[in-house]
Amino acid sequence: MDTVPPSSEPLRLHIPPHRSMPGQHPDFSYFRLPPAGGFQRPDIDAPASETHPLSNALIRVLDDDLAVGEWDPKLDPETLRQGLRWMMLTRAYDDRMYRAQRQGKTTFYMKCTGEEAIGVAQAMALLPDDMLFATYRQQGLLIARGYPLVDMMCQCYANARDPLKGRQLPVLYSSRKYSFFSLSGNLGTQFPQAVGWAMASAYKGDRRIAAGWIGEGATAEPDFHHALTFAAVYRAPVVLNVVNNQWAISSHQEVAGGEEATFAARAVGFGLATLRVDGNDFLAVYAATRWAADRARANHGATLIELFTYRAGSHSTSDDPSRYRPEDEPATWPLGDPIARLRDHLIRLGEWSEERHAALEKELTEKVRADNREAEKFGTLDQGPQFSAATMFEDVYKEMPWHLQRQREELGV
Amino acid sequence: MPSMNMVQALNSAMDVMLTRDPNVLIFGEDVGFYGGVFRVTEGLQKKHGMQRVFDTPIAEGGMLAVAVGMGAYGLRPVVEVQFADYIYPATDQLISEAARLRYRSAGEFWAPITVRAPCGGGIFGGQTHSQSPEAIFTHVCGLKTVIPSNPYDAKGLLISAIEDDDPVVFFEPKRLYNGPFDGHPDRPARSWAQHRQSEVPEGYYAIPLGQAAIVRPGAAVTILAYGTMVHVALAGAEEAGVDAEVIDLRTLLPLDIDTITASVAKTGRCVIAHEATRTSGFGAELAALVQERCFYHLEAPIVRVTGWDTPYPHVFEWEYFPGPKRVADGIRQAMAE
Numbered sequence: 208m209d210t211v212p213p214s215s216e217p218l219r220l221h222i223p224p225h226r227s228m229p230g231q232h233p234d235f236s237y238f239r240l241p242p243a244g245g246f247q248r249p250d251i252d253a254p255a256s257e258t259h260p261l262s263n264a265l266i267r268v269l270d271d272d273l274a275v276g277e278w279d280p281k282l283d284p285e286t287l288r289q290g291l292r293w294m295m296l297t298r299a300y301d302d303r304m305y306r307a308q309r310q311g312k313t314t315f316y317m318k319c320t321g322e323e324a325i326g327v328a329q330a331m332a333l334l335p336d337d338m339l340f341a342t343y344r345q346q347g348l349l350i351a352r353g354y355p356l357v358d359m360m361c362q363c364y365a366n367a368r369d370p371l372k373g374r375q376l377p378v379l380y381s382s383r384k385y386s387f388f389s390l391s392g393n394l395g396t397q398f399p400q401a402v403g404w405a406m407a408s409a410y411k412g413d414r415r416i417a418a419g420w421i422g423e424g425a426t427a428e429p430d431f432h433h434a435l436t437f438a439a440v441y442r443a444p445v446v447l448n449v450v451n452n453q454w455a456i457s458s459h460q461e462v463a464g465g466e467e468a469t470f471a472a473r474a475v476g477f478g479l480a481t482l483r484v485d486g487n488d489f490l491a492v493y494a495a496t497r498w499a500a501d502r503a504r505a506n507h508g509a510t511l512i513e514l515f516t517y518r519a520g521s522h523s524t525s526d527d528p529s530r531y532r533p534e535d536e537p538a539t540w541p542l543g544d545p546i547a548r549l550r551d552h553l554i555r556l557g558e559w560s561e562e563r564h565a566a567l568e569k570e571l572t573e574k575v576r577a578d579n580r581e582a583e584k585f586g587t588l589d590q591g592p593q594f595s596a597a598t599m600f601e602d603v604y605k606e607m608p609w610h611l612q613r614q615r616e617e618l619g620v
Numbered sequence: 621m622p623s624m625n626m627v628q629a630l631n632s633a634m635d636v637m638l639t640r641d642p643n644v645l646i647f648g649e650d651v652g653f654y655g656g657v658f659r660v661t662e663g664l665q666k667k668h669g670m671q672r673v674f675d676t677p678i679a680e681g682g683m684l685a686v687a688v689g690m691g692a693y694g695l696r697p698v699v700e701v702q703f704a705d706y707i708y709p710a711t712d713q714l715i716s717e718a719a720r721l722r723y724r725s726a727g728e729f730w731a732p733i734t735v736r737a738p739c740g741g742g743i744f745g746g747q748t749h750s751q752s753p754e755a756i757f758t759h760v761c762g763l764k765t766v767i768p769s770n771p772y773d774a775k776g777l778l779i780s781a782i783e784d785d786d787p788v789v790f791f792e793p794k795r796l797y798n799g800p801f802d803g804h805p806d807r808p809a810r811s812w813a814q815h816r817q818s819e820v821p822e823g824y825y826a827i828p829l830g831q832a833a834i835v836r837p838g839a840a841v842t843i844l845a846y847g848t849m850v851h852v853a854l855a856g857a858e859e860a861g862v863d864a865e866v867i868d869l870r871t872l873l874p875l876d877i878d879t880i881t882a883s884v885a886k887t888g889r890c891v892i893a894h895e896a897t898r899t900s901g902f903g904a905e906l907a908a909l910v911q912e913r914c915f916y917h918l919e920a921p922i923v924r925v926t927g928w929d930t931p932y933p934h935v936f937e938w939e940y941f942p943g944p945k946r947v948a949d950g951i952r953q954a955m956a957e
Binding site for chain 2: 338340370371372374375379381382383388389391393396398399400401402403404405406407408410411417429430432433434436437440601602603604605608609610
């Protein structure tokens with residue numbers, strides 16, 4: 208008996224293609240744009256399986272500058288203007304700090320250009336004391352919670368008023384007061400920690416929930432799977448967000464496993480609720496986050512949200528996107544810019560104007576400039592002053608053991 | 621005072637802490653209804669409830685990650701890793717996260733986690749149920765590493781570990797769970813009942829981390845050991861017929877350097893015994909510290925008696941294990957010059 212199936216060809220290894228080369232036209236052929244307002248909004252207590260078709264959807268609310276469909280969160284104009292303001296402040300802050308890095312005032316910076324709706328709308332959809340386990344590209348969360356820009360700048364400048372005493376790479380913020388968990392430079396590690404925090408909150412009968420963020424690239428790490436497993440097993444009150452900005456430094460989302468399935472679809476096998484959202488649509492991001500937060504707070508468990516967006520800038524100040532993708536790709540990305548889309552919506556509603564927009568832009572640029580002047584009074588990374596080197600031996604342990612005391616003496620500080 | 625074996629003493633420590641502190645939680649693989657593969661958590665779920673003692677998926681990295689999140693919330697999770705050999709998937713969360721959290725957040729967040737893991741050989745567990753990976757963790761700033769050698773210490777040290785606001789890796793020598801073991805596998809197994817340190821108070825007591833114990837005073841040579849090797853060192857000293865001072869380190873980090881220094885300054889000779897592999901083992905750190913501090917007291921080179929630099933081989937367990945004969949040989953070598 209022949210046990211070997213007939214095959215006309217030998218085996219071949221598939222390597223995901225690098226679709227968009229520098230110098231070529233951007234290739235968005237993998238992207239299908241579904242109509243805005245086209246998907247149903249399940250009740251927050253619906254079985255997770257009712258959300259599973261949404262793992263292949265793209266929830267969109269803004270259509271021709273109008274809000275349409277069941278997912279329209281029906282926010283009042285004042286709230287929308289506040290969201291616009293936070294997004295524009297985030298961009299102005301990014302631009303200022305990017306320049307500061309170029310000026311040598313800090314060693315490193317990471318912008319979130321094009322992804323501002325994610326941090327800002329999500330902070331507004333959560334409650335102020337919900338615990339956030341973010342990545343380095345959700346500075347909008349801190350800004351929308353009102354964390355002082357001066358403190359953020361002082362962290363980036365590692366100066367004498369750096370809240371983290373010069374110990375962390377720039378942008379790896381931490382603020383217990385603002386319920387913003389210490390950022391790690393290791394990708395993905397904070398995602399299952401958010402689940403643990405949420406389990407603790409549930410154990411204590413608290414009302415606060417947790418939210419975690421991860422990039423699509425880091426979903427390949429085991430931590431992503433740990434988060435989904437533990438969130439499902441213990442029905443943890445947590446909102447789990449995959450920010451799919453399509454680029455992990457120079458690797459396209461297809462290298463992370465996005466070629467045959469969406470990242471939202473990962474949740475289906477775990478029995479978790481899942482939503483796939485236009486991450487550049489402020490209203491859709493707000494609505495999806497609010498749905499997941501309400502669901503978690505009502506003891507119906509975790510939701511995995513894929514926020515489909517586009518990293519318009521470089522990964523960090525250490526890479527040059529023109530080396531790995533077409534230079535006009537950011538400008539031609541079909542889902543556009545989140546700030547421009549919300550601005551146009553407000554104008555269409557008659558609640559905003561080009562003039563007011565320009566005035567606000569100017570006001571925020573001036574605010575960032577003033578805050579930066581204030582921060583620089585406490586020093587910059589290149590010019591100092593910094594904390595005393597003696598402090599680098601502190602906080603390794605709650606109490607300093609003898610061997611660290613000896614090493615501090617050895618350093619002579 | 622009741623006599624307890626090490627399993628009962630560890631169980632009692634967790635029972636006491638679950639009772640005293642509502643923020644203490646116990647979780648790990650099979651620790652809930654079943655009570656753990658070594659029975660260390662037996663009865664705790666029944667007594668304290670499903671919410672406080674529960675089973676987890678087989679994902680050591682996930683267990684440690686949720687423990688970090690719980691610690692940041694304000695709980696004191698006690699995580700059982702079923703065998704020390706299975707701790708490696710959790711190392712990123714332990715090393716990059718738990719150990720660094722206080723530092724990187726400038727003291728705003730910390731991870732008061734205790735990770736319990738049965739370590740060491742002597743039960744024919746082969747290379748995946750026998751390892752002693754303590755030196756990996758003593759190398760990590762921000763972690764504390766504890767290894768008890770008897771029931772009394774096990775309970776007092778585990779209570780201190782749970783109460784500690786820093787993450788503690790707590791290795792339990794599994795060959796000692798049911799009785800002291802002097803490294804002679806051919807002799808009948810002894811129970812803890814006759815051992816002085818099986819008398820364990822039922823209630824709360826704590827042994828501070830960072831304090832060694834002199835388990836046998838002596839004048840001729842200092843033997844530094846921990847875990848199972850404390851008992852093997854005592855047997856080895858007796859077989860060598862040498863008046864050795866045997867020090868049980870109990871906590872590797874923070875290390876009780878003063879007790880070590882005082883002893884070697886007195887004896888002038890030092891043997892270091894551990895079951896873990898030799899190269900870059902904790903013995904290397906001990907030897908460096910002893911020569912830095914006692915060089916002019918030393919009358920002979922420091923001797924290391926350790927496991928070989930091989931995986932723990934299943935069928936050659938007793939050729940691998942640094943038993944009393946090898947310890948006695950090491951003592952004679954240290955005494956020869």
